Amino acid sequence: xxxxxxxxxxxxxxxxxxxxxxxxxxxxxxxxxxxxxxxxxxxxxxxxxxxxxxxxxxxxxxxxxxxxxxxxxxxxxxxxxxxxxxxxxxxxxxxxxxxxxxxxxxxxxxxxxxxxxxxxxxxxxxxxxxxxxxxxxxxxxxxxxxxxxxxxxxxxxxxxxxxxxxxxxxxxxxxxxxxxxxxxxxxxxxxxxxxxxxxxxxxxxxxxxxxxxxxxxxxxxxxxxxxxxxxxxxxxxxxxxxxxxxxxxxxxxxxxxxxxxxxxxxxxxxxxxxxxxxxxxxxxxxxxxxxxxxxxxxxxxxxxxxxxxxxxxxxxxxxxxxxxxxxxxxxxxxxxxxxxxxxxxxxxxxxxxxxxxxxxxxxxxxxxxxxxxxxxxxxxxxxxxxxxxxxxxxxxxxxxxxxxxxxxxxxxxxxxx
Amino acid sequence: xxxxxxxxxxxxxxxxxxxxxxxxxxxxxxxxxxxxxxxxxxxxxxxxxxxxxxxxxxxxxxxxxxxxxxxxxxxxxxxxxxxxxxxxxxxxxxxxxxxxxxxxxxxxxxxxxxxxxxxxxxxxxxxxxxxxxxxxxxxxxxxxxxxxxxxxxxxxxxxxxxxxxxxxxxxxxxxxxxxxxxxxxxxxxxxxxxxxxxxxxxxxxxxxxxxxxxxxxxxxxxxxxxxxxxxxxxxxxxxxxxxxxxxxxxxxxxxxxxxxxxxxxxxxxxxxxxxxxxxxxxxxxxxxxxxxxxxxxxxxxxxxxxxxxxxxxxxxxxxxxxxxxxxxxxxxxxxxxxxxxxxxxxxxxxxxxxxxxxxxxxxxxxxxxxxxxxxxxxxxxxxxxxxxxxxxxxxxxxxxxxxxxxxxxxxxxxxxx
Numbered sequence: 001x002x003x004x005x006x007x008x009x010x011x012x013x014x015x016x017x018x019x020x021x022x023x024x025x026x027x028x029x030x031x032x033x034x035x036x037x038x039x040x041x042x043x044x045x046x047x048x049x050x051x052x053x054x055x056x057x058x059x060x061x062x063x064x065x066x067x068x069x070x071x072x073x074x075x076x077x078x079x080x081x082x083x084x085x086x087x088x089x090x091x092x093x094x095x096x097x098x099x100x101x102x103x104x105x106x107x108x109x110x111x112x113x114x115x116x117x118x119x120x121x122x123x124x125x126x127x128x129x130x131x132x133x134x135x136x137x138x139x140x141x142x143x144x145x146x147x148x149x150x151x152x153x154x155x156x157x158x159x160x161x162x163x164x165x166x167x168x169x170x171x172x173x174x175x176x177x178x179x180x181x182x183x184x185x186x187x188x189x190x191x192x193x194x195x196x197x198x199x200x201x202x203x204x205x206x207x208x209x210x211x212x213x214x215x216x217x218x219x220x221x222x223x224x225x226x227x228x229x230x231x232x233x234x235x236x237x238x239x240x241x242x243x244x245x246x247x248x249x250x251x252x253x254x255x256x257x258x259x260x261x262x263x264x265x266x267x268x269x270x271x272x273x274x275x276x277x278x279x280x281x282x283x284x285x286x287x288x289x290x291x292x293x294x295x296x297x298x299x300x301x302x303x304x305x306x307x308x309x310x311x312x313x314x315x316x317x318x319x320x321x322x323x324x325x326x327x328x329x330x331x332x333x334x335x336x337x338x339x340x341x342x343x344x345x346x347x348x349x350x351x352x353x354x355x356x357x358x359x360x361x362x363x364x365x366x367x368x369x370x371x372x373x374x375x376x377x378x379x380x381x382x383x384x385x386x387x388x389x390x391x392x393x394x395x396x397x398x399x400x401x402x403x404x405x406x407x408x409x410x411x412x413x414x415x416x417x
Numbered sequence: 418x419x420x421x422x423x424x425x426x427x428x429x430x431x432x433x434x435x436x437x438x439x440x441x442x443x444x445x446x447x448x449x450x451x452x453x454x455x456x457x458x459x460x461x462x463x464x465x466x467x468x469x470x471x472x473x474x475x476x477x478x479x480x481x482x483x484x485x486x487x488x489x490x491x492x493x494x495x496x497x498x499x500x501x502x503x504x505x506x507x508x509x510x511x512x513x514x515x516x517x518x519x520x521x522x523x524x525x526x527x528x529x530x531x532x533x534x535x536x537x538x539x540x541x542x543x544x545x546x547x548x549x550x551x552x553x554x555x556x557x558x559x560x561x562x563x564x565x566x567x568x569x570x571x572x573x574x575x576x577x578x579x580x581x582x583x584x585x586x587x588x589x590x591x592x593x594x595x596x597x598x599x600x601x602x603x604x605x606x607x608x609x610x611x612x613x614x615x616x617x618x619x620x621x622x623x624x625x626x627x628x629x630x631x632x633x634x635x636x637x638x639x640x641x642x643x644x645x646x647x648x649x650x651x652x653x654x655x656x657x658x659x660x661x662x663x664x665x666x667x668x669x670x671x672x673x674x675x676x677x678x679x680x681x682x683x684x685x686x687x688x689x690x691x692x693x694x695x696x697x698x699x700x701x702x703x704x705x706x707x708x709x710x711x712x713x714x715x716x717x718x719x720x721x722x723x724x725x726x727x728x729x730x731x732x733x734x735x736x737x738x739x740x741x742x743x744x745x746x747x748x749x750x751x752x753x754x755x756x757x758x759x760x761x762x763x764x765x766x767x768x769x770x771x772x773x774x775x776x777x778x779x780x781x782x783x784x785x786x787x788x789x790x791x792x793x794x795x796x797x798x799x800x801x802x803x804x805x806x807x808x809x810x811x812x813x814x815x816x817x818x819x820x821x822x823x824x825x826x827x828x829x830x831x832x833x834x
Contacts (some may be wrong), residue, residue, distance in 0.1 A: 365825075412652065
C-alpha cells in the first residue's frame with residue numbers, strides 16, 4: 001500500500017512542481033473555503049476521536065489538544081489563508097553567471113518533491129503541513145497519531161476534494177490512516193519516492209527515524225536550552241529574562257531548562273533567583289554548590305541529579321548550577337545541550353562574542369530569552385519544524401526549507417574542452 | 418577506538434571553528450610545504466602499497482590511480498596552495514534584520530563540525546579532502562581504501578606534523594588505518610560526534626551508507642545521464658555534443674549513458690550517429706526501433722537490454738532509444754535516471770523550458786554537454802562531491818557545502834511577549 005502511495009505522491013509532485021504561485025494560492029484559498037464548508041463532517045469525525053480518547057482515559061491536557069471546535073476550525077482555515085500571503089520561494093534564482101566556457105549557469109529554487117511527515121496528536125498539524133507543502137509545490141505523505149485517525153482522515157478527504165476541484169491531483173496530500181506502527185517502518189524505507197522526512201514528536205520518534213530511515217531525516221524539536229549569567233550581568237534584567245525563558249510557555253522546546261551562574265555572583269544572585277522563581281511557581285533543581293545559596297530561600301529546591309541535565313523538563317522545573325566562568329559554561333552546554341537554543345546574559349562584549357562563536361547551537365542569544373527560537377518570531381512566516389541537526393536547515397525551518405535547487409546550464413551548442 | 422577518534426575530532430572542531438581565514442590559510446601553506454619536504458617518506462610508503470597491489474594482481478588502470486610520483490606529489494601540494502586562494506565561506510552573514518520584537522537577528526555561516534569521508538583508492542583524495550575541511554574549519558575523519566593504507570597513513574602523519582607546527586590540534590585530520598570493514602559500520606553510527614558523512618565510491622558504498630548510517634549522508638556520484646535530441650535539433654551540433662558527452666572522459670559520472678532520439682528524426686539522425694560513433698570507437702546498445710536505423714551502419718551495435726538503462730557504463734558504450742517526443746523522453750529519464758545530469762538538444766524554446774522545469778535532476782542542460790557538471794566547471798573553485806540527493810546540497814558541492822549556519826540573536830535585555 002505504501003509503495004502505491006509513494007508512486008502516486010511522486011507522480012503528483014511532478015505536476016505540483018510546475019504550478020505557478022497564483023495557481024497554488026488559488027488552491028489554498030479553495031482548501032480554506034472547503035474546510036469551512038465541510039466543518040460538520042470534520043467535527044463529527046473529531047467527536048469519534050474524542051469519544052475514543054475519553055473512553056481510554058486520556059488526560060485532560062491531551063484531550064484539549066485533540067479537540068476541534070467550530071472556532072478552532074475557522075482559525076485553522078484562516079491559517080491556510082495566511083499561507084497564501086507568504087512569498088513563494090519556488091522559482092527564485094539563487095545565483096548564476098555566464099562562465100568563461102560560455103555556459104550560462106543558474107541555480108533555481110525548486111520543490112523537494114515528496115515530503116513525509118510523522119507527527120502526534122494535534123489535528124491542526126495535518127492542515128498546517130499540507131498547506132505549507134502545497135504552497136511550495138511538494139506532495140506530502142502524512143502519518144498522524146492514532147488518537148486523531150478519524151479527524152485526519154476526514155480532513156485529508158476534504159483537502160483532496162479541494163484539490164480535485166482545482167484540477168490538481170488528490171495524491172498531492174495523502175495520509176496513512178492505518179494506525180499499525182509497522183507502516184511507519186515501511187515509510188522510513190520509501191527512499192525511492194520520498195525526498196525528506198520530518199518527524200514531529202518526542203526523542204523516541206526522532207531516534208527511531210535516525211536509526212531506521214533510508215530517507216534524509218530532519219532531526220530536531222528537542223530543546224535542552226541553557227542560559228549563562230556571568231558576573232557582569234544586570235541582576236534585575238537577568239531575572240526577567242530567566243523568568244520569561246522558563247515560564248512563558250514551559251511546554252515548548254525553546255524553554256530554558258538549565259541555568260548556569262558564575263561563581264563570583266552565586267552568593268548574591270541565587271537568593272534573588274529563589275525569590276523570583278517562588279513567585280512563578282518554579283521548582284529549582286540545584287547542584288550542591290547552588291544549593292548552599294538557594295536552600296532556606298523562598299522557592300522550592302531539590303538536589304539536581306546528573307540525568308536532569310539532559311532532560312527536557314517541559315514543566316516549571318529548572319536546573320541551577322554554578323560554574324567558574326565562560327569556559328566552564330560553554331563546556332557544560334557542549335556536554336549536555338541539544339544544540340537548540342542557548343543564551344548568555346552579560347555586559348561584556350568579549351564574553352558575548354566568545355559565547356556566540358563557541359556555542360555550537362542552532363540559535364545563540366545575547367541578553368535575550370531563548371523563547372525567541374520560532375519561525376514566527378524569526379519572521380519566516382511559517383514554521384515547518386525546528387532542526388537541531390546541521391544539514392539542509394538549522395533552527396526554525398520556513399518555506400525555504402521545503403525546497404532544494406537545480407543547476408540549469410544553457411549553452412549555444414556547447415562542449416567541454 | 419572510533420569513539421576516541423570521534424571525541425578528539427569534536428574537540429578539535431571547536432578550536433577550528435574560531436580560526437581566522439588568515440590562520441587557516443597559513444596552516445594550508447605549511448601543509449603544502451611539509452608535504453613536499455617529506456616527499457621521501459610518502460613516496461616510500463606509496464611503494465609499499467604499489468608492491469602489495471602488484472603482488473595481488475591489481476589491474477594496470479588501478480595501479481596508475483594508486484601511484485604517486487614526485488611530480489604528482491608536487492601537483493597535490495600545489496592543489497593545497499590553490500585552496501588557500503579560495504574565498505572562505507565561514508563567518509559570512511547570510512541575512513539578518515532588526516525584528517519588530519527588538520531582536521537583532523543574523524544568520525552566520527559556520528563550519529559543520531566533524532566530517533566523515535569514506536573513499537576508495539586515489540591517494541590524492543586524502544590531501545584534497547583534508548585541505549578543504551581545514552579551509553572551512555571542519556575536523557575530518559578519513560577512511561581510505563585498503564589499497565592505499567600505507568600512503569594515507571604517511572600523508573596524514575605529515576599533515577598532523579604541519580598542524581602541530583601551526584599550533585593546531587593534530588586530531589583535526591585523522592584517518593582510520595585499520596582496513597577492517599567493521600570499522601566502517603562503527604563510523605556510520607558515530608552520530609554523537611560526526612555531523613556529515615560523504616561516501617566517495619560506487620553504488621554499493623552509497624547504499625551501505627544510506628541503509629546503515631545514523632549520520633546524515635550525502636548520496637551522489639552515480640550518474641546515469643541522458644541527452645534527448647528533439648526533431649528541431651541541428652544534427653551536426655547535436656553529434657558534436659553527444660560525442661563530447663560520451664567520449665571526453667568516459668569514466669566520469671557526468672558522462673552520457675543513454676541517448677533519446679525523437680521518432681520523427683530517427684531515420685535521418687541515427688545513421689549519422691552511427692558514423693560519428695564509429696569514429697570515436699563507441700559501441701551502441703540499441704532499442705529494437707533504433708536498431709532498424711543503426712544496424713548496417715558503421716558503428717558496432719548490439720541490442721540494449723532493460724538493465725542497461727540503469728547502468729553507469731563508465732566506458733565507450735551508449736544506450737540509444739527512440740521516443741515519441743518530449744513527454745516520453747521526460748518519462749524515460751524519470752524512470753531510469755539517477756537525477757545527476759540530463760540535457761536536451763533543441764531549437765524549440767518551449768521544449769527547452771519544459772525540459773528544464775520537468776526533469777528533476779541536479780543539473781539540466783539546454784544545448785550543452787552533460788560533462789559540465791563539475792565543481793571546477795561551475796566556478797566553485799573546488800569539488801567536495803557531487804550530490805544527487807536534494808537536502809543540503811545538490812550537484813557539485815563547493816566549500817559552502819562544508820558549512821551550515823547558526824542564528825544569532827542580540828537583545829538589549831529582551832523577553833518574548
